[in-house]
Every structure is written in C-alpha cells, then in structure tokens.
C-alpha cells in the first residue's frame with residue numbers, strides 16, 4: 001500500500017520538476033495547485049507548522065518556545081544532529097535539535113514526527129531581528145487517521161508540558177530598554193533579595209505574598225470578570241526603605257522576569273506601546289521614580305489644553321504643538337496601555353511604579369483599578385529590624401534588643417541605614433559591636449530629631465512673639481491716632 005503511495009508521489013514530483021523547467025508561469029501556477037491537491041490526495045500524512053515569529057509585532061511565539069522545550073526534554077537526544085547551547089552557572093548542557101533534523105515522539109501508541117525547519121528568505125528586507133530567526137519553525141507530521149488524537153489531545157499535552165519545563169528551567173532575566181535603538185536588552189537576573197530577607201512587618205509581608213499568589217492563580221477569575229490578567233502595585237516611601245529590594249523579592253518569589261522600563265529613554269507613545277507589547281507574560285514591568293521619569297503631573301493638563309486650543313489656525317503654532325505631542329510619552333499613553341492593551345496580549349503581567357513622593361503623582365495614575373495595591377515602604381520598625389539582625393548577624397535575640405526597640409519608637413531610620421550600621425568593620429561577626437553601632441546611630445538620629453524639634457519650637461515661639469509685637473504696635477498706633 002505504502003509502496004503504491006510512494007511511487008505515485010514520486011511520479012508527481014518528477015512531473016513538477018519538468019513543469020518548472022518548461023512551462024510559462026501562469027500555467028505552471030495552475031498546474032502546481034493541482035499538483036498539491038494530487039499529493040494531498042495520495043499522501044495520508046498531515047502537517048502542522050509552528051513558527052517562531054508568527055505575528056505582526058514579531059513577538060516570539062510562546063507555543064514555539066514550549067515545543068522547543070518539550071522536544072529538548074523528551075525527544076531531542078534521539079536526534080542525530082544536535083545544537084549544544086552555551087552552558088552557564090554550572091547548568092547542565094542544553095541540547096536542541098539542529099536545523100532540518102527530525103525526531104519521533106510517541107503518544108498513546110501513535111508515532112508522531114517533528115521536523116526542525118529553517119527557511120532562508122529569497123529577498124532581504126530590512127529588519128531589526130536576525131533574518132534567519134524570523135523563519136524557524138517546527139513541523140508536526142502524523143497520519144490522518146490520528147487527526148483527532150493529535151489535534152484534540154497531543155498538541156495540548158506538548159504545550160502544557162513545554163510550558164511547565166519553561167517555568168521549571170527558567171533563569172530569570174532582567175530587561176532594560178536600550179535608549180539607542182529602543183529595544184529590550186537583557187542580562188541574567190540574580191538579585192538575592194527574597195521575602196525572607198526583606199525587612200518589613202511580617203503581617204504586611206504576608207499580606208503582599210498572599211496577594212501575589214492570588215494573582216498568579218487568578219487566570220480563570222480574571223477571565224470570568226472580563227478583566228486583563230494584570231495587577232498594578234505602587235510602592236512609595238523615602239529613599240532606602242526597600243522599594244527596589246521589594247521588586248527583586250517579588251520577582252524571585254513569582255519566578256517572573258523583570259522589565260526595568262526607563263521612561264525617559266522612550267521617544268513617544270508608539271515606542272512605549274511596542275516595548276510593552278514585546279514583554280513576555282509572567283513578568284514584572286517596573287517604572288522606577290515615576291515622578292522623576294516624566295512630568296506626568298503637568299503633561300496631561302498641557303495635552304488637554306492643547307486639544308482645547310486646536311481651533312487656533314496658526315500653522316506654526318499647530319506644528320510646534322504636534323511636535324511636542326509626538327516627541328514624548330504622555331500620561332494618557334501610559335494609562336491607555338495599563339488600562340487596555342494588555343488584555344490583547346495574554347496577560348499575567350505585574351506593573352510596579354515606585355516613587356518617593358506619592359503626593360506629587362497625578363490622581364489619575366494612582367486611582368484604584370490602575371494601581372490595584374498601594375504599598376507604603378516606611379522607616380524601620382522593630383519587627384523589620386529583627387529580620388535584618390537575622391540576615392546580617394545571624395541572631396534572633398540579644399540583650400541590646402530592648403534598647404533598640406525603645407529607640408525605634410523614638411526616632412526614624414530607614415532599613416538601608418540600619419543595614420549599613422549592622423555591617424561593622426568586623427564583617428558582621430561581632431554582633432555586640434554591630435548592635436552598639438546601631439544604638440549609637442539611633443541615639444545620634446534621636447538627638448538630631450530633638451535638636452530639629454527644639455529649633456522648630458524656637459522658630460514658632462519667635463514668630464508668635466513677632467506676631468504679638470506687630471499686632472500690639474498696630475493697636476497702639478490706632479489708639480494714638482484716635483487720641484489725636
């Protein structure tokens with residue numbers, strides 16, 4: 001039976017080769033269409049292709065990555081030609097199928113063949129992406145009698161397995177936007193901060209961790225209520241209270257990549273949109289110091305005023321306005337993105353804004369629904385100090401803790417300053433000396449606070465006296481006038 005198919009297809013291939021050589025193109029196209037129909041009539045096999053970059057935005061297909069990982073773990077070792085990926089950080093060698101290689105897989109007793117393909121484009125058009133990368137694809141080939149099993153069960157199995165492998169083997173990455181060509185560049189993300197090492201009141205910490213876990217498990221919930229699967233956090237507080245450390249702890253906790261978006265390097269809203277669409281799911285997009293990144297407070301107002309003035313028909317003014325508008329990222333561009341566009345690209349993204357001045361932000365940016373959770377990162381409390389003492393000195397208790405606890409009630413110190421004091425010259429080994437350092441620093445801070453309070457009180461008293469003196473003089477002058 002197979003031999004018959006084979007010779008029929010062989011015959012058709014021969015005919016096609018002859019046509020290509022001797023036929024005019026119109027007739028050839030027509031005949032080729034029939035040729036493919038003929039082949040598919042005789043050929044009992046079905047093929048499905050999965051391209052690496054299938055979409056308009058040149059976003060790498062998650063299905064392709066999942067298949068690559070599935071094949072690497074399950075079948076690639078059986079291939080004859082393999083690519084060995086560079087090995088870093090003592091990780092095992094990664095072997096992937098070489099291009100134009102094939103492997104077979106088995107599922108419920110059915111044989112499936114996978115081909116790793118790569119086509120080289122005939123015409124070279126300009127692209128930011130390596131050309132060959134755009135054209136890699138896997139082809140899955142199976143007998144048509146197994147169509148139901150493959151399309152309804154096997155592909156799902158491969159994608160689910162592949163995605164699980166991706167998240168198991170995931171090495172976190174830190175992406176930053178390159179101001180030169182506005183592309184994401186990445187390095188391995190290796191921040192050691194975890195929720196365990198984060199100095200914060202345990203209740204608050206638990207609340208945040210629960211919130212994050214609920215978010216990651218919320219795929220069905222978000223779909224049910226018709227909202228994009230995203231969550232916004234606003235971290236605010238003075239410098240050195242652990243906002244950036246918290247982001248690293250979140251990434252390590254969730255096993256998410258971090259996209260550190262430098263807004264000042266983004267040319268306009270279109271570029272912002274592209275950069276954000278290129279982020280992968282399971283990621284945290286961070287915009288640090290949002291109040292400094294852009295004049296977000298003013299720009300929206302300015303934009304509104306400009307729109308209002310659009311009737312003005314001075315062409316020069318109009319042009320300047322248009323340039324101004326198109327050359328910057330605006331608050332509305334950012335808000336539009338946060339609000340809507342993500343729903344179209346798969347979700348599971350967290351966006352974190354940080355600021356030292358929450359009072360300076362435009363209310364539109366922080367209203368609920370946009371930033372779902374506001375987290376205040378504040379001065380160190382005794383509970384947070386205990387975490388730092390455990391991290392830096394390996395101690396849970398010490399007789400000096402009582403004094404320290406009292407001093408935390410009397411003055412403010414950031415966790416960064418506490419940590420600095422715990423890092424003594426003796427390399428953190430002499431706990432008593434380190435705690436002594438901290439007590440001295442806390443007492444000095446308390447003294448400074450008291451001195452500032454004393455000066456403030458003195459200033460207030462002086463102002464009061466001055467006010468009394470001015471009023472009394474005014475009264476005396478009025479009385480003198482009346483007397484005259």
Ligand SMILES: Nc1ncnc2c1ncn2[C@@H]1O[C@H](COP(=O)(O)OP(=O)(O)OP(=O)(O)O)[C@@H](O)[C@H]1O
Nearest residue numbers: 197198199238239240241242243244245415416419
């Ligand atoms: N809550 C904290 N827990 C543990 N370490 C902390 C904490 N806060 C600060 N630190 C320590 O202080 C350093 C500075 O903290 P971090 O950069 O997270 O502060 P920040 O709030 O982001 O400051 P900025 O507003 O200046 O960006 C960190 O490297 C870390 O060692």
Ligand SMILES: [Mg+2]
Nearest residue numbers: 243244245288
């Ligand atoms: Mg920071």
